[in-house]
Ligand SMILES: Nc1nc2c(c(=O)[nH]1)N[C@H]1C(S)=C(S)[C@@H](COP(=O)(O)OP(=O)(O)OC[C@H]3O[C@@H](n4cnc5c(N)ncnc54)[C@H](O)[C@@H]3O)O[C@H]1N2
């Protein structure tokens with residue numbers, strides 16, 4: 001049995017998995033063209049250059065009057081300037097003209113007429129519709145949003161490597177850009193192993209439902225990937241290998257994620273099947289998630305996670321999620337890590353980095369350990385929103401101690 005001294009450090013296994021995934025496509029992760037409407041959260045592979053200016057034309061920033069600044073230069077509340085009001089300019093009206101010596105009512109967003117160079121907001125007037133009393137002077141350019149003042153034609157409005165959120169999608173819509181080149185989503189085959197897993201919705205005696213397949217597929221999607229297939233296989237090496245080979249024969253899978261069958265029992269289907277094929281199985285100085293496997297099947301990376309659901313999901317967070325996101329170019333591969341004060345004492349392990357489930361109160365700057373440290377408490381994990389990253393020195397931590405916390409709600 002391994003002693004803590006022989007366990008692989010967490011950082012070393014992280015690097016191992018990161019290297020494995022980085023080598024999948026090298027620096028050239030495949031790209032694809034997608035409709036902007038379908039592009040939320042995707043990673044831009046190429047910058048976007050503005051095909052037209054934003055705003056497209058000079059328009060009013062206020063409801064008021066389009067004027068020539070020179071005509072209202074002397075206006076004060078005590079000595080207002082009175083001017084004839086021409087035809088209204090509602091938003092959407094084509095660009096018109098301003099007859100010298102007059103003003104036109106103009107609405108926010110409406111095109112400033114040729115000849116006008118400022119807008120006086122309605123609050124600085126008497127609101128007249130035939131003749132208006134302008135009570136304050138406005139400098140040239142006041143409340144005029146000039147064409148291209150936000151985005152100039154030909155300027156780089158979005159950089160390669162950015163993710164597309166609401167603001168980015170909004171600016172593309174405003175500019176009339178309908179398609180973007182993005183990094184292809186990593187395609188992940190999720191493979192649960194274990195003869196105890198029931199295919200039937202009502203498990204028989206000694207059987208359980210497949211939690212890992214569901215949680216890992218959800219985790220893949222959350223990370224920006226696609227769970228191309230979600231399969232289950234019994235603890236039988238030939239069946240497992242035959243399924244894997246069949247699945248990988250057609251290509252197109254960037255990562256195989258297995259769960260279960262990697263520890264020390266008599267029926268470790270993943271370890272027994274893939275160990276002889278060169279996949280490395282190690283014990284990592286981490287709890288949960290000590291037994292781990294990683295390597296290549298043919299040229300496809302495979303990461304073998306332990307079967308306990310809390311171990312599988314924690315291992316995903318620690319080893320796979322950041323490595324996969326970095327590999328396909330996501331600008332934020334890591335979870336946000338915050339410092340928070342423990343609301344209760346905690347006893348870390350000596351020789352193993354421990355990731356406890358926690359509830360983070362960002363406003364209070366505190367974190368509460370959530371449930372026992374064991375790796376089968378999925379119900380407790382489901383109630384948590386953070387991982388408390390405890391050092392491996394075994395020193396007891398008092399309530400109020402500052403710890404690193406991974407915020408699982410931050411994508
Ligand atoms: N003698 C030893 N036993 C164990 C060791 C060890 O070092 N020596 N390590 C323990 C640790 S730590 C972990 S973690 C687990 C890892 O086990 P495996 O990866 O081999 O997984 P299984 O034995 O197949 O299953 C473990 C546990 O998880 C349940 N499971 C598995 N798959 C699923 C699934 N898809 N959905 C829900 N639950 C699943 C399974 O029923 C078991 O209860 O080994 C320890 N043992």
Ligand code: MOO
Nearest residue numbers: 288289290311375
């Ligand atoms: O390492 Mo296991 O994941 O603790 O139960």
